[in-house]
Amino acid sequence: MSSYATYDFLLKFLITGDSGTGKSCLLHQFVENKFKEGSTHTIGVEFGSRIVTIGKNQVKLQIWDTAGQERFRSVTRSYYRGAAGALLVYDITNRSTFTSITKWIADARKLAGADIALMLVGNKLDLEEREVSYLEASRFAQENEMAFLETSALTGEGVEETFLKCGRAILTKIE
Ligand code: GTP
Numbered sequence: 001m002s003s004y005a006t007y008d009f010l011l012k013f014l015i016t017g018d019s020g021t022g023k024s025c026l027l028h029q030f031v032e033n034k035f036k037e038g039s040t041h042t043i044g045v046e047f048g049s050r051i052v053t054i055g056k057n058q059v060k061l062q063i064w065d066t067a068g069q070e071r072f073r074s075v076t077r078s079y080y081r082g083a084a085g086a087l088l089v090y091d092i093t094n095r096s097t098f099t100s101i102t103k104w105i106a107d108a109r110k111l112a113g114a115d116i117a118l119m120l121v122g123n124k125l126d127l128e129e130r131e132v133s134y135l136e137a138s139r140f141a142q143e144n145e146m147a148f149l150e151t152s153a154l155t156g157e158g159v160e161e162t163f164l165k166c167g168r169a170i171l172t173k174i175e
């Protein structure tokens, strides 16, 4: 892509959720199209961006990948400002990361505004030892007025769709 790439819209998103759920791997898979080997906890926030086509528009997705560890909570909270959307990530093989979602929803709605587009993302779909069923999560998402998708940052399944879906949801609100 040319370094003079232009776009019609710039959308700021956040990725939040407990530590170890795969937020950084999801961003890496979306931006680089491959699985990020070797795991390191995010310190504060990391950043990635990509221009995608949504309908007739070229849309730049500016994505802030926040640290899930509790000690970074005050830093990551300062990044919600101006965010149009957030992906709230849990690990389908770890129930407590799903239970925490309520807390991540509250943060997002309080700090970014009640009309932020929220998307629930159940990651690690490639693993067998599931602790949260698709049905339960999809009901929870409905009750909380969020879109829902399951992904694997390892295989790439659902990743592109998740980011595009969040982008589309925001664009339909602002256009
Ligand atoms: P923090 O930065 O601490 O908040 O964690 P994070 O949510 O960014 O998690 P990260 O992306 O660093 O991934 C945590 C661990 O899960 C790593 O060991 C990854 O290799 C692994 N992982 C991430 N996504 C997947 C996935 O889709 N499938 C499998 N099997 N492992 C994954």
Ligand code: MG
Residues within 6 Å of the ligand: 023, 024, 025, 040, 041, 042, 065, 066, 067, 068
């Ligand atoms: Mg991370």
